[in-house]
């Protein structure tokens with residue numbers, strides 16, 4: 153007991169020394185988002201000294217996944233205090249010299265004994281080494297795929313050859329392109345191939361997911377804003393259109409763009425100028441627009457959810473990517489490629505897939521397309537202890553007593569006997585990382601979390 157008290161006293165007196173020993177960067181902020189404290193690892197990570205940061209608004213660090221601010225009783229309040237906590241958020245911060253560093257952010261709110269909020273604490277884990285490793289894997293993957301791939305797109309069928317021909321001719325023109333295709337068919341890869349083959353290849357390729365950004369921030373994301381344009385706009389910010397100048401902008405999920413933004417986008421495309429929010433000074437831009445959607449824009453237009461004039465403006469060259477079930481002859485090559493890729497990533501030595509297992513994959517209807525096929529191969533890597541994939545290693549929807557596949561046919565955790573076992577194997581393969589485990593299983597993080605709770609599984613991070 154005495155020992156415990158002593159340790160407690162030690163922590164109370166020396167907590168700063170303790171947090172200075174941490175490998176993760178740590179930052180305390182007050183409710184307005186002003187920096188109260190940073191540890192040594194954060195100084196090292198962002199190349200600022202403690203003195204330079206203390207008292208500054210945390211916006212100085214330009215987190216690209218910032219919680220934002222609310223205004224409560226006319227006072228600025230960091231939105232973390234409304235959200236409560238945030239875990240494993242992949243984001244980037246600006247270092248003092250302007251370079252961005254990728255980190256994993258976790259944050260929570262600290263309250264005193266009476267429940268009054270006192271501060272927010274954020275920890276930042278440097279992802280540079282992980283990203284370097286991913287890049288290495290990507291290069292090796294590219295090397296492996298050379299000869300079999302068209303700018304990252306795999307498939308030699310005549311159906312895919314037609315798509316490649318269309319990409320090549322579309323890349324030569326400057327006209328706006330719209331890419332249609334079901335989810336997981338490779339629309340982003342096609343957009344990036346068009347950019348790489350175009351005269352704009354050396355300029356930026358900027359991606360915007362129109363469905364992922366909330367309507368309030370979409371305008372400033374796309375067109376930028378000036379300091380003071382709205383509460384929380386503490387500095388000028390370049391929009392994505394300006395960032396894409398001389399290059400291409402990829403507007404993914406354009407069918408989800410709110411009507412108000414459609415009108416603004418149309419104006420920008422007509423005038424080839426943007427105006428930052430809070431400023432009426434037009435800025436000329438030279439950007440090639442590539443859009444994509446898995447929605448039927450004709451239906452959206454009939455329902456008055458998509459503007460007809462914008463439809464004609466963005467859809468000068470339509471490219472439709474076929475669903476995987478329309479070119480099953482590509483499946484063996486895709487499977488081989490994804491097995492090679494998974495071997496690099498998961499460090500197993502699975503060399504082949506048995507013919508009966510491959511036949512099952514070729515005969516399947518692939519509602520989630522190539523993304524689903526990748527998930528299936530990664531799933532088999534978790535399950536298969538041998539060097540050959542056989543039907544018993546495939547997920548539930550390929551088993552004889554199969555139940556209907558779930559949304560997009562992703563590998564579902566569905567048989568009660570092996571459910572727990574599957575979860576444990578995926579967690580092990582993911583080294584205890586929940587996002588990775590969810591990805592391996594082809595389910596969302598929230599679904600994984602529910603399964604873990606149901607099966608009473610806790611992840612002991614220290615074991616990895």
Ligand SMILES: Nc1ncnc2c1ncn2[C@@H]1O[C@H](COP(=O)(O)OP(=O)(O)OP(=O)(O)O)[C@@H](O)[C@H]1O
Pocket residue numbers: 304305306307333334335336337338339340341342404445446522523526
């Ligand atoms: N032909 C292909 N060859 C190799 N990989 C592919 C191919 N098509 C898609 N992929 C891979 O499948 C995954 C999904 O592709 P992508 O994100 O481009 O699909 P999408 O059509 O944009 O999907 P969504 O509409 O859901 O955003 C990615 O990992 C991508 O690399």
